[in-house]
Amino acid sequence: MASTTFSFEVFGPVVVRENLGSNNEFDDVVGGTNGSKHNHSREEYWRDSSFMETLNSDFGLYQDNLLESDLVFAKFQQQDKQEEYPLPADDLLDDLNFEAGSPTLQTCLKEIANLGSELSGVQHGKDKKEKQHPFWLASLELLKSYEHRWKKLDGDKFIKPSSNTTLNRLADPSLSTEEIIRLAGVKFIQTTSSVGDLPSTFIHPYGSSFSGLSDQDMKDAQLVELLLFAAEKVHYQEFHRASKLLNQCNCLCSNKGNPIQRVVFYFAEALRERIDRGSGRIAVNACGKRQKPDPHAQMTNPTRSKIACHQELPFVQVAQFAGVQAIVESVDDAKKVHVIDLNIGSGAQWTILMQALVLCYDCQIELLKITAVGTSSKNRIDETGKRLINFAQSMSLPFTFKSVVVGDVLDLKHELFEIDTEEAVFVYSQYFLRTLIPQPNRLESLMKVIRKTNPRVMVVAEVEANLNSPNFVHRFIESLFYYGACFDCLEASMSREDFNRRIIESIYFGDAVKNILASEGEERTVRHVKIDVWRAYFGRFGMIEAELSSSSLYHANLVMEKFGCGRFCTFDMNGKCLIVGWKGTPVQSLSVLKFT
Incomplete structure (x- = not known):
């Protein structure tokens, strides 16, 4: 043989x-x-x-x-919205035990407090500021996990497809999509929380401000920060304020722009649908009597x-x-x-x-x-x-x-x-x-x-990717990092004018983001x-x-x-x-x- x-x-x-x-x-x-x-x-x-x-x-x-x-092409050209289809009602997350319940604010505080002096600006338990900002606390927790995600892997071996991947930035000095999202996250947390200076483990290479960035990177980071503010308002169901922030995002993002602008475009669409559902403009079970899509057919x-x-x-x-x-x-x-x-x-x-x-x-x-x-x-x-x-x-x-x-x-x-x-x-x-x-x-x-x-x-x-959390904040941050990487990959692989790229981004990514962020319960069918x-x-x-x-x-x-x-x-x-x-x-x- x-x-x-x-x-x-x-x-x-x-x-x-x-x-x-x-x-x-x-x-x-x-x-x-x-x-x-x-x-x-x-x-x-x-x-x-x-x-x-x-x-x-x-x-x-x-x-x-x-x-x-x-x-598929007709769907893209008509800009139709993907229909949501409910599945049999059950507490599916608990049945499968795919993730524990949403962490309480007290749990987040306890975990962060255990970091000791690293977070000197965060006080304990009964601080009024903490109770008002579970969004930034959850964001901080997730930002930490992304900073150290490779260190948490069980294995230590790392295989590099190129001879020196770390030097590739010399040919492309602009920040990656993930780096811009992290920088915007650090800035957002500092703005909305009592944390003055984040510990060194969270510090972006360009520090806590946008100084030292190119003009485009600075605009992109500000755009992501604006999206984070909008998501925070959606989280608190302050829909009127969230809509105003999303209007500002729409003036700066585009489904034909750079990766950050495209990511923000589709995430803003998803947040708008969540607003419509939360305010009653879209009935949660409006599609309940229609035929469910078959994953094999897609x-x-x-x-x-x-x-x-x-x-x-x-x-x-x-x-x-x-x-x-x-x-x-x-x-x-x-x-x-x-x-x-x-x-x-x-x-x-x-x-x-x-x-x-x-x-x-x-x-x-x-x-x-x-x-x-x-x-x-x-x-x-x-x-x-x-x-x-x-x-x-x-x-x-x-x-x-x-x-x-x-x-x-x-x-x-x-x-x-x-x-x-x-x-x-x-x-x-x-x-x-x-x-x-x-x-x-x-x-x-x-x-x-x-x-x-x-x-x-x-x-x-x-x-x-962990996009199955029952907690909206966790899903939002995790999906922002994951799909940010996907859009970044498309930028390196296909031209911005490529029609197939727009199809992939609109249907396979955009519709998925909308389902992940705007739907809850049995209507949320995209779960990773x-x-x-x-x-x-x-x-x-x-x-x-x-x-x-x-x-x-x-x-x-x-x-x-x-x-x-x-x-x-x-x-x-x-x-x-x-x-x-x-x-x-x-x-x-x-x-x-x-x-x-």
């Missing part, structure tokens, strides 16, 4: 930095090994035809046959914008390459491979697997079977299957495709997968489990079905949690994380290097989970799980 590693030596070695004296497990990066259907070394194969270039070419041909959705629709997102943004492909490598390494001596995909989308990830199996296993695979799961959009899933069948035929790889479409996740049974006893089963979930967070009974049912399939590994890629929460949840089903191999990390690194903006991406380990970040802000997690 040939080696199970497909690699890209042509791109050069991975660069690894070890923090705090930890044992570096990635020193010995997997090099080329012999054995392929071409009867020559893998190094020679990559010199003859780069696998990455081949994939880019093949995906270009593959995507030519993808369906385009006129609905995620399996291969629109032009999704293709552009796949091609221009590095995060999706990082999960695909590293995840596929984890599957390849677990195939071992299996002759039949069965992959169950919970969110197949365009299916591009399986073109990677097909080429890897052909290269690494010298066509010893007797059958590759892919089963795509959905709750609607069977025609779209089947179209994806046809394209994959054609691709497999071009690779001379024995292949079958099956769609399992059920009306409700509760109707999904493991018998529907028709698993052969000789098959090695793998489960792949990319950005799907999060859609079931508001429906804990369905998520639990799905996990029980997955367990019955007895997969060798389950690959899970999810958003790495971090890997620590998922890890605890998976543990209920006897699932443990498997080590990501150095080869998987190597491939993730090579994917980043393929992108022009890849030098701004960072990798870190939380336990055995890979955390992908943008300029230090966590964006995505990738886990490989096994059942005990």
